[in-house]
Amino acid sequence: MTKTLVEMTAEIIQSQISTREMSTDEIKVALNETFQTLKGLQEAEISGQDAGDDENKPVMDPRKSIQRNKIVCLECGQEFKMLSPKHLKSHGLTSKEYRKKYGFSARQPLCAKSLSERRSKSGKERGLPENLRKAIAARTKKKK
Known part of the structure; x- marks a missing residue:
């Protein structure tokens, strides 16, 4: 079974929380940024674009x-x-x-x-x- 982006995001952030203390605001920001990154990677994969286009950002x-x-x-x-x-x-x-x-x-x-x-x-x-x-x-x- 394939995991959804939300499930993958939750797993990533849970592992971050287990290694360092994070405030509620930091968790919210991390969830949002991780989800957006995964979404962008997924869209790049589907469209066949290189995900590393924003290296200088x-x-x-x-x-x-x-x-x-x-x-x-x-x-x-x-x-x-x-x-x-x-x-x-x-x-x-x-x-x-x-x-x-x-x-x-x-x-x-x-x-x-x-x-x-x-x-x-x-x-x-x-x-x-x-x-x-x-x-x-x-x-x-x-x-x-």
Whole structure:
């Protein structure tokens, strides 16, 4: 007996839930995305088209990839606290190329918002902004 797309989707998501904790919203999104992907693959198979036509398409909207407690790699869909240069290298990209490819500014940190905020707070506690202003002022005095 052949399984329906709904049955296959349910099995895939059940296996994901058994390996990691997911919220209700994450489960709903995963069900919808998995079903749509399976549906697209089925339609491509029926029509004889190549399913890999959208290789350059990111796995999600780049604006939504940087979240509070995670960042989603737009190349493969993996979740991290921070996108490391080592991981980006596995996709043949540098941080600069990744930012340019997906429209991020050059100053956008490639890490979860909570991690970025923690680093900023820690730097301010150590007096980095003040020390930076002093160093810049000292450099401009030397040039004159």
